Amino acid sequence: MRPKTSQALTSKVLLLGVFIAFLFLFVLRSSISSSKENPTSAPVLQTFAVKTSNNAIEEAEAKSTNCSPSCNKIPRPLAQALLHYTTSTITPQQTLKEISVTAKVLEKKSPCNFLVFGLGHDSFMWSALNYGGRTVFLEEDEAWIEQIKRRFPTLESYHVKYDSKVNQAENLMDVGKGPECTAIGDPKYSMCELALKSLPNEIYETKWDLIMVDAPTGYYEEAPGRMTAIYTAGMMARNREEGETDVFVHDVNRVVEDKFSSAFLCQGYMKKQVGRLRRFTIPSHRDGLDKPFCPE
Structure with a gap:
């Protein structure tokens, strides 16, 4: 048989581990919920890349629209x-x-x-x-x-x-x-x-x-x-x-x-x-x- 002091210590360690695991799950869940509710928390680099691509397309379309009727014609x-x-x-x-x-x-x-x-x-x-x-x-x-x-x-x-x-x-x-x-x-x-x-x-x-x-x-x-x-x-x-x-x-x-x-x-x-x-x-x-x- 193990002494009573050893069993008590083991119970305390087990309870501490469960508490830490519960705390980790709570924090993780809160983080996920915050990300869904606030789209601006998406990575800045990804947002910048999308905006840059859209701007490039818009500029190309603008140049094409503003081109004179003869700019692409041979004399x-x-x-x-x-x-x-x-x-x-x-x-x-x-x-x-x-x-x-x-x-x-x-x-x-x-x-x-x-x-x-x-x-x-x-x-x-x-x-x-x-x-x-x-x-x-x-x-x-x-x-x-x-x-x-x-x-x-x-x-x-x-x-x-x-x-x-x-x-x-x-x-x-x-x-x-x-x-x-x-x-x-x-x-x-x-x-x-x-x-x-x-x-x-x-x-x-x-x-x-x-x-x-x-x-x-x-x-x-x-x-x-x-x-x-x-x-x-x-x-x-x-x-x-x-x-x-x-x-x-x-x-x-x-x-x-x-x-x-x-x-x-x-x-x-x-x-x-x-x-x-x-x-x-x-x-x-x-x-x-x-x-x-x-x-x-």
Whole structure:
């Protein structure tokens, strides 16, 4: 048998344990009831996260609502060019590789001033690639200008009359070697027979960043040929006050385009040839009139 003192102690310990357990259950129950009655006792971080998420959604919706009608649209000229070329069965005369040569230069320089000898099926493309700049087309056929204007009224084009013929090319090459043709100056007032002098005044007054010679017609003996266009493009580049001009000549597989671009745009200024297209980069000669016509 255990002594009576030991039994009494055991009873006291047992009663104390039951009391503590009861007290713990009471406190726990009170805490749960308080949490249910007072929602603000939820964790602050969770509440903040929910509010932040809701605010973000509201701000996004507000931005979408306040956006102007045109903020997510491509410019109209680019949209028109896209529609035209995706629905047309007529493709530009230049190949993709040839077009890419000029397009890469435009990517760096546009918006800029771009002068194109020739108005054709690729004109809308050149204007779109120079979006925000000024692209001007010079064309020999007045009827063709009117036809293109009806389809693309935003294109800026002017009629040009050429007095030369392909069968005169050899004689004009000899003329171009004379001192009156190598003197730097405004082509409009040049004494050189190769210079185009009847273009609109603004053509001479504008500082052209790019010039494309893809006209006039030059594939038969009585055609105007591109002798004067190539020469005038080179003189415009040399006569600008400062900087340099990229000049492109297409159809260099033909005799006139090959010889005249080499002679008057200069082999030393040629940067690249891809297919039938050559690119020349001609610096201003106004800041150094002692520069040779072509680099040595």
